[in-house]
Amino acid sequence: MSPAPETLQLVMGWPDWLNLFAHFLLLSIMSVGGAISTSSEMHRFLVEQHHWLSQDQFNAALALAQAAPGPNVLFVALMGWHVGMNAGSVGAALFGVLVTMIGIMTPSTIITYTAARWGHRNRELRAVRAFKQGMAPVVIALLLSTAWIMASSAGAATPGLWLLAIASGIVIWRTRLHLLWVLGAGALLGALGLV
Secondary structure (H helix, E strand, O other): OOOOOOOOOOOOOHHHHHHHHHHHHHHHHHOOOOHHHHHHHHHHHHHHHOOOOOHHHHHHHHHHHHHOOOOOOHHHHHHHHHHHHHOOOHHHHHHHHHHHHHHHHHHHHHHHHHHHHHHHHOOOOHHHHHHHHHHHHHHHHHHHHHHHHHHHHOOOOOHHHHHHHHHHHHHHHHOOOOHHHHHHHHHHHHHOOOO
């Protein structure tokens, strides 16, 4: 079992919390394909620019939320929790959860609701169909940037890992094999130390 992520000691004032909230509001607008597609920008902002999270805390938040059942947006709550705990208390951690979750959920929820209603009413328009088809490559590129940051920042960018990722992608794309079998195979290979 790996050790718990290191805790930083932060002093955060209201301008810092407002900055965090505003940034997550902007990320919400950019989160085409879900909040996970903006995790590379979250990393830049939280780990590299402000040092509000350590690399281990960032990776742990992503890994735990992806492994847990339910919506994967929970990693945003975990990041808010870690920022608050680094600021010194459980109360600050709960406040961090509220700041990040309200920030990431509000704009995207309003935009999605409004756009879905409009798109449904106008689904036969050529522009609506073209927009839907054009967004697919954008979402894929954002998800690939997230994978790149996760693999390279943890020092895990080994040829075996990249080969496993490519093979898994091809298996999922070209076969009817359920995703859980692929995940199980990856977990087994990792547990055996092969990747």
